[in-house]
Amino acid sequence: MDKFDCIIIGAGPAGVAAxxxxxxxxxxxAVFERGEYPGSKNLFGGVLYSTILNKLIPNFWxxxxxxxxxxxxxxxxxxxxxxxxxEFDFDDFNHPPFNNSFTVLRSKFDRWFAQKAEDAxxxxxxxxxxxDFIYDNGKVSGIKARxxxxxxxxxxxxxxxxxxxLLTEKAGLKEKPLPHQMITASKEVISLPREVIEDRFxxxxxxxxxLEFFGGAVKGMIGSGFIYTNKDSxxxxxxxxxxxxxxxNMKPNDLLELFKSHSVIKKLLRGGKTEELSAKMIPELGYxxxxxxxxxxxxxxxxxxxxxNPSLYREGTNMAMYSGVAAAEIILEARQSGDFSEKGxxxxxxxxxxxxxxxxxxxxxxxxxxxxxxxxLFKEYPDAxxxxxxxxxxxxxxxxxxxxxxxxxxxxxxxxxxxxxxDMYKARKAIL
Amino acid sequence: MSVLQPVEQKTLSxxxxxxxxxxxxxxHLKVDPEKCKVCKDKxxxxxxxxxxxxxxxxxxxxxxxxxxxxxGTCRIACEFIEWVNPKGGYGVCYRYG
Numbered sequence: 001m002d003k004f005d006c007i008i009i010g011a012g013p014a015g016v017a018a019x020x021x022x023x024x025x026x027x028x029x030a031v032f033e034r035g036e037y038p039g040s041k042n043l044f045g046g047v048l049y050s051t052i053l054n055k056l057i058p059n060f061w062x063x064x065x066x067x068x069x070x071x072x073x074x075x076x077x078x079x080x081x082x083x084x085x086x087e088f089d090f091d092d093f094n095h096p097p098f099n100n101s102f103t104v105l106r107s108k109f110d111r112w113f114a115q116k117a118e119d120a121x122x123x124x125x126x127x128x129x130x131x132d133f134i135y136d137n138g139k140v141s142g143i144k145a146r147x148x149x150x151x152x153x154x155x156x157x158x159x160x161x162x163x164x165x166l167l168t169e170k171a172g173l174k175e176k177p178l179p180h181q182m183i184t185a186s187k188e189v190i191s192l193p194r195e196v197i198e199d200r201f202x203x204x205x206x207x208x209x210x211l212e213f214f215g216g217a218v219k220g221m222i223g224s225g226f227i228y229t230n231k232d233s234x235x236x237x238x239x240x241x242x243x244x245x246x247x248x249n250m251k252p253n254d255l256l257e258l259f260k261s262h263s264v265i266k267k268l269l270r271g272g273k274t275e276e277l278s279a280k281m282i283p284e285l286g287y288x289x290x291x292x293x294x295x296x297x298x299x300x301x302x303x304x305x306x307x308x309n310p311s312l313y314r315e316g317t318n319m320a321m322y323s324g325v326a327a328a329e330i331i332l333e334a335r336q337s338g339d340f341s342e343k344g345x346x347x348x349x350x351x352x353x354x355x356x357x358x359x360x361x362x363x364x365x366x367x368x369x370x371x372x373x374x375x376x377l378f379k380e381y382p383d384a385x386x387x388x389x390x391x392x393x394x395x396x397x398x399x400x401x402x403x404x405x406x407x408x409x410x411x412x413x414x415x416x417x418x419x420x421x422x423d424m425y426k427a428r429k430a431i432l
Numbered sequence: 433m434s435v436l437q438p439v440e441q442k443t444l445s446x447x448x449x450x451x452x453x454x455x456x457x458x459x460h461l462k463v464d465p466e467k468c469k470v471c472k473d474k475x476x477x478x479x480x481x482x483x484x485x486x487x488x489x490x491x492x493x494x495x496x497x498x499x500x501x502x503x504g505t506c507r508i509a510c511e512f513i514e515w516v517n518p519k520g521g522y523g524v525c526y527r528y529g
Contacts, residue, residue, distance in 0.1 A: 040525045106529030127521030164504030184505040186481040189528040196435045252481040271435030276528045277447040279481035279503040
């Protein structure tokens with residue numbers, strides 16, 4: 001019978017962070033990954049926050065396949081044919097640790113990260129699906145891998161299976177998420193010569209930019225579009241809650257094509273060539289609906305646990321890595337007493353609660369719900385703001401007083417000021 | 433190509449052609465034809481980023497599981513779709529991700 005100190009399901013950022021932490025303390029760790037290689041099924045928009053990674057592997061950027069460090073951010077409102085944007089560019093982000101924000105391509109980055117765990121002693125079984133847990137007197141004691149002799153046992157199991165959390169649901173730790181609790185994002189990697197990217201986005205060597213688009217980016221629906229600069233490609237995508245896509249009978253690929261063909265976006269993609277299409281769900285479960293994170297012999301980490309900050313900060317992989325490290329640290333503690341019961345593992349929840357993970361999830365916990373009640377934030381308001389700007393900047397023979405009055409009227413015709421201000425106040429948490 | 437040319441527009445199937453798949457002979461996605469017959473919504477037909485689900489002339493759901501990007505959206509949108517992970521090593525294999 002195969003037995004390990006710990007089994008980890010999934011070789012993404014959460015699973016690998018857990019594996020690395022455990023093998024460094026001498027534990028025997030098996031990681032099961034269903035893809036051909038770690039990273040082959042992994043996806044995100046494009047920006048990795050790396051405060052945790054930099055603790056695990058100091059100065060990782062010297063070795064890791066990172067694309068660019070983000071020095072520049074731009075947030076845009078789009079109407080059908082105009083744009084208003086805020087941009088922030090900070091030269092200090094050019095120095096280590098580069099503000100801990102890097103664009104990466106996951107099939108390269110995750111493979112590198114998993115290799116680090118393997119080099120440190122983790123056993124990674126690729127091309128191996130885990131279909132269920134094995135229970136011993138109610139305690140999770142192993143996993144059923146879909147292969148010959150696939151029953152493998154361990155003192156404790158870490159489930160890092162990702163957003164499509166079949167096992168977590170099967171084990172009864174989580175209900176199947178509802179359509180408004182999941183975002184579906186489609187993305188293309190579009191190649192462009194390095195110097196074109198740097199010129200077009202006004203970047204120096206290795207500097208990168210993250211651009212987020214709202215409003216007309218996704219037909220005024222709740223959701224957004226993005227462009228992130230890689231070395232010699234752009235990550236370009238759109239994401240909306242599944243409930244919204246359903247209500248609007250929209251096809252995600254049509255939304256993506258519409259975004260790419262917007263007059264503002266089209267200019268940024270000129271000369272590019274689509275290299276790959278990809279899609280992923282992003283969990284935005286809400287703080288109140290997070291799954292049960294521990295039972296006897298099992299911990300849930302990463303996207304399966306719903307650890308994604310749904311605000312403009314868009315933080316997922318960093319939370320995933322924190323949860324993996326936190327799970328590993330609790331496992332190391334539990335080994336002292338030999339108690340891998342839910343009680344023995346409850347320090348995991350405390351560790352999450354004492355960290356930015358649960359603090360941020362709690363702070364932004366009701367953002368998706370609040371926003372779903374205010375679709376005007378994505379349609380009427382962007383339209384009104386841009387209408388105002390269009391009026392303000394359109395030159396004519398009118399006196400400026402008259403011009404401003406008309407621009408202002410364009411705004412007020414579309415929205416009531418009182419409601420607008422009140423909604424902005426209510427939505428403040430989603431933004432700040 | 434000039435860097436000022438618009439991105440060449442590709443159809444969804446052309447884009448899926450760019451994605452690397454290792455195709456199994458068996459579908460990892462299943463629908464229940466009886467339930468599909470009475471389903472009014474049929475959200476599977478438009479909700480999927482890879483448009484894996486299509487209707488044939490007889491209004492049956494056809495599943496082109498070979499092009500599934502494994503996001504899981506259909507499983508959330510429809511309560512009747514049976515979703516299991518493809519065989520180890522099979523399915524989508526991103527080169528960029």
